[in-house]
Amino acid sequence: MNEPDENQRIAACLGGDVEAFSELVDRHRDAVYNLAYRLCGNSAAAEDVAQETFIRAYRRLRQYRTAFPFRNWVLGICANMARSQYRRWRRKRQLEQDYAEAEALEREPDANPAGLDPARRSALERALATLPVSLRAPIVLRYMEGMSVADVAAALGLRESATKMRLARGRAKLAETLRADRGGDAS
């Protein structure tokens, strides 16, 4: 459900109040950017996709239904745009995702230096980047954004049962990749 003032802001946007839209962007930009970053694998593409997401949301604001949380709606737009971007990227470059993405992620500046220890953080980044996009998107929304399974399903246009299955497979694959990573480090 939207926060109480969110529908008012949306109504103000429809009346041409750009300032109201900037408040919506401020509120949801981190969630959108984080999803775009995780699906695209680098900050330049993520910023591009995140910006395009909000521009498309603004253009299509009249199609938005207040029965849906606004955040789910923009995250759904973002997921679709990031997937398209990713497919284009793969078609153009003909590269496998895992190594290039993992390398790109490792070059990114540390966004949370006070959190995990660097080795664990790096291993998690690599493991997340090697998940297929179809598993990565639900994992990001569920565990990084703290969304409910129902909201993840709504944002990604999936059934709840399919979302649960993807989450379970994503978790299992993450754990498996991290175990393999530890094994490789130890040898």
Place this chain on the structure above:
Amino acid sequence: MKSEHAPGTDAPDGPADPCLELAQLRRAAPPGFTARVLRRLPPGRPAMRRLWPEGWQWAAPALAGAAAALIAVFGLPGLRPAGPATGLVVVQFELHAPDAEQVELVGDFTDWQRDRIRLEGPDESGHWTARVELPEGRHEYIFLVDGRRWITDPLAPAHRPDGFGNLNAVMNL
């Protein structure tokens, strides 16, 4: 199948479950992001309706137009106009959902709000129906089953992506 667990709670793998650590990797949007978005917004209010859609989306309106032309010539079972003189058309909506407990109709004519139009049913054959009086013109709608599943009307003359993974049904009255 493995069960799902809520973020922030104890996970099957214990405190080292990687999913519980993922939130610490969350990336914030870079500084100045909002200003850059605002600079790129199209001037004026959000679009009323684009004259020509982006990319390949032209296919949906084109098909809708073709379907509307066919309907105009041959008519459509299930859509029964009451007559052009009133400016309103009575439309019979129908969905086969024998296992549903509740079916709602949501569309531009409800401002995409829920709880405005509920279908009656199911009948012996599992069909839910509603008769709704609508203004002439183009309408988009979708069914909401049990308050959580969006179902596109398979009987609609045309469909159009709604921007977040579902298809709206499109009809021209």
